[in-house]
Amino acid sequence: MSTDAVTLLLAFLAVLAQATVAAVLVLSVAGRRLPSVARLGGSMRRFLGPQASSLAVLVAVVATSGSLYFSEIAHFTPCRLCWYQRFVMYPLVPILMMVARRRSRVLQRVAMVIPLLGASVSGYHMAVERFPSLESTTCDPTNPCSLIWVERFGYLTIPTMALSAFLLIATLLWVADPAPIDPPSDDPVVALKGTVS
Amino acid sequence: MNEKRSPRSFPLVPIAVGMIVVLGLVAVLLSRGGDDDGSGVEAGSVATGSIRETRPVSVAGAALPPHGEGVDAAVGLPAPEVTGAAFDGDAVAISNDGTPKVLMFLAHWCPHCQKEVPVVAQWIEQKGAPEGVELVSVATATVAERPNYPPSAWLEREGWQPVVLADDEQGSAATAFGLTAFPFFVALDAQGKVVERVSGELTVQQIEDLVARARGVG
Numbered sequence: 166m167s168t169d170a171v172t173l174l175l176a177f178l179a180v181l182a183q184a185t186v187a188a189v190l191v192l193s194v195a196g197r198r199l200p201s202v203a204r205l206g207g208s209m210r211r212f213l214g215p216q217a218s219s220l221a222v223l224v225a226v227v228a229t230s231g232s233l234y235f236s237e238i239a240h241f242t243p244c245r246l247c248w249y250q251r252f253v254m255y256p257l258v259p260i261l262m263m264v265a266r267r268r269s270r271v272l273q274r275v276a277m278v279i280p281l282l283g284a285s286v287s288g289y290h291m292a293v294e295r296f297p298s299l300e301s302t303t304c305d306p307t308n309p310c311s312l313i314w315v316e317r318f319g320y321l322t323i324p325t326m327a328l329s330a331f332l333l334i335a336t337l338l339w340v341a342d343p344a345p346i347d348p349p350s351d352d353p354v355v356a357l358k359g360t361v362s
Numbered sequence: 363m364n365e366k367r368s369p370r371s372f373p374l375v376p377i378a379v380g381m382i383v384v385l386g387l388v389a390v391l392l393s394r395g396g397d398d399d400g401s402g403v404e405a406g407s408v409a410t411g412s413i414r415e416t417r418p419v420s421v422a423g424a425a426l427p428p429h430g431e432g433v434d435a436a437v438g439l440p441a442p443e444v445t446g447a448a449f450d451g452d453a454v455a456i457s458n459d460g461t462p463k464v465l466m467f468l469a470h471w472c473p474h475c476q477k478e479v480p481v482v483a484q485w486i487e488q489k490g491a492p493e494g495v496e497l498v499s500v501a502t503a504t505v506a507e508r509p510n511y512p513p514s515a516w517l518e519r520e521g522w523q524p525v526v527l528a529d530d531e532q533g534s535a536a537t538a539f540g541l542t543a544f545p546f547f548v549a550l551d552a553q554g555k556v557v558e559r560v561s562g563e564l565t566v567q568q569i570e571d572l573v574a575r576a577r578g579v580g
Contacts, residue, residue, distance in 0.1 A: 173393055216375055303562040304469060313473075
């Protein structure tokens with residue numbers, strides 16, 4: 166599989182991740198005011214909730230594999246900010262596996278902090294790519310963080326893909342359901358809360 | 363797992379894996395016909411006709427100390443002389459020929475160089491090449507795997523007029539002048555001595571000041 170194909174695949178997945186995060190956010194926010202949206206949100210939670218933490222493991226595995234592909238096969242040298250994001254993403258694989266196994270609400274909430282930390286680094290890295298002077302007015306001759314290795318669909322750079330993965334993991338942990346699945350409720354407020362204990 | 367699972371639970375994880383495989387196939391199909399490695403031509407290889415992105419250079423004289431913060435120890439030192447060639451093979455020399463010079467070291471992948479080149483190109487287009495001072499650019503740190511490759515195409519796109527010396531793959535010309543960051547400017551007086559070295563994006567006014575100092579009037 167060529168580097169072009171891999172970056173295109175990761176770009177497709179990043180767009181899917183962004184769409185999922187946006188959908189969950191819209192359903193959650195709009196569901197507070199609109200009962201019909203709240204019911205939809207409840208259905209979404211019941212649909213995603215039981216397997217959300219396992220999906221989060223899959224997202225972390227794909228992101229880690231993509232990162233290793235870029236550095237080890239495509240030979241895109243990771244910069245300092247790339248390494249910070251790696252330090253966050255790589256341990257997420259075993260941590261999320263543990264979360265998926267234990268399915269404890271407390272663990273899920275604590276684990277949510279990790280991808281949010283990664284997302285903040287990715288967000289800063291994206292800003293440095295667009296505004297290189299944020300870091301420095303010169304380029305480090307070896308490997309500046311402002312260097313854009315990949316750009317798909319006019320906006321998807323490697324840190325943007327990482328941000329999408331971190332946000333999707335955090336979102337999946339948020340909707341992940343640690344409790345047994347209850348039958349659907351007719352009460353929209355209960356439905357929105359889903360199976361949150 | 364200590365909780366019960368719904369018997370009708372949708373197999374999301376296997377479906378997600380399947381979706382990744384399908385998207386991978388779509389990505390392979392859509393990427394067919396492009397470069398196998400997505401990186402274009404290798405550094406130093408023939409791109410079009412006799413264009414080469416890196417060329418051998420030879421350096422005579424002592425290398426300048428690395429450029430750093432504070433007082434520049436290179437000011438007043440004789441600059442090394444570099445002989446090499448442009449992308450098309452035409453001979454280019456940075457030599458002590460009695461003409462003041464401003465050298466610009468550029469890396470195709472550096473976003474600051476990418477911003478600086480149009481500024482300098484527009485300045486030359488509007489005001490013409492500065493009289494009595496030779497502008498020489500050095501395309502260095504050329505790496506085929508990095509963005510905005512090849513530098514010859516980039517500079518042509520930008521309407522770049524100054525002479526370009528294509529540095530070798532080791533960046534010998536850049537090292538000889540003590541480059542530590544991009545973009546990098548060196549002003550040399552008529553005696554071939556270093557007047558000033560500066561790195562980073564420069565405004566038109568700063569470039570004009572640098573040219574004036576090379577002339578000895580700044």
